[in-house]
Amino acid sequence: MGMIAIAIARIHNLFAVVMLTGIFSLLGAAAYVIMDAVDVAFTEAAVGAGISTVLMLATLALTTSEEKPSPKKNVVGALIVVTITGAVLIYGTLDMPHYGDPLAPVHQHVADRYIGQSGTEVGLPNVVTSVLASYRGYDTLGETYVIFTAAIGVLAILGRGRFPRRREEDIAEDDAQKTPDETARETGA
Numbered sequence: 001m002g003m004i005a006i007a008i009a010r011i012h013n014l015f016a017v018v019m020l021t022g023i024f025s026l027l028g029a030a031a032y033v034i035m036d037a038v039d040v041a042f043t044e045a046a047v048g049a050g051i052s053t054v055l056m057l058a059t060l061a062l063t064t065s066e067e068k069p070s071p072k073k074n075v076v077g078a079l080i081v082v083t084i085t086g087a088v089l090i091y092g093t094l095d096m097p098h099y100g101d102p103l104a105p106v107h108q109h110v111a112d113r114y115i116g117q118s119g120t121e122v123g124l125p126n127v128v129t130s131v132l133a134s135y136r137g138y139d140t141l142g143e144t145y146v147i148f149t150a151a152i153g154v155l156a157i158l159g160r161g162r163f164p165r166r167r168e169e170d171i172a173e174d175d176a177q178k179t180p181d182e183t184a185r186e187t188g189a
Contacts, residue, residue, distance in 0.1 A: 001027050012067040018056040025049035035099070039128050047147065055154050062158055 004024045008017055025048030032041035097104035114131055122130040132140050 001031075012069075013065060014060055014067055015065045018053060018060060021056065022049045022053040025052065039132065043143075051147070051151075055151070059154070059158060 029045040118130040124130040
């Protein structure tokens with residue numbers, strides 16, 4: 001995954017970048033399956049490799065497939081921001097329990113309750129479905145809003161250049177050139 005991330009950052013052909021991003025998401029989904037987070041893997045495969053790849057390919061269909069070179073800007077400032085962000089993220093993981101630790105807090109509180117009582121509390125036989133639909137219902141609804149908002153934003157951005165806005169002067173000029181019969185048909189008179 002690290003090599004793919006470096007390739008994504010270095011390649012200038014946007015079609016290749018989209019394909020590598022989809023492969024990266026599929027590898028991430030495989031990593032989630034290995035870590036026994038199948039529900040997260042499904043989401044990563046569907047959103048990361050599926051919907052995102054389709055949206056990026058649709059964007060490429062309306063634009064060019066080559067990256068336009070831009071003048072070098074403040075590379076040092078960007079490197080500082082990335083380094084600080086990485087350091088904060090690593091610092092945030094230092095007090096996490098080891099992977100698979102049976103004494104981790106996640107295994108001590110609600111996991112047994114979810115497995116033992118979710119069928120009677122929620123009424124669904126599948127534990128993952130009951131957790132996502134009931135116990136984490138607001139979180140799932142929020143994720144749905146985020147995906148919906150992102151899709152609407154992409155569609156709004158892509159559709160903006162397709163139909164240019166007409167200036168009021170152009171509309172007035174078009175109306176002045178119409179014959180009386182055309183004006184009567186449009187107004188229904």
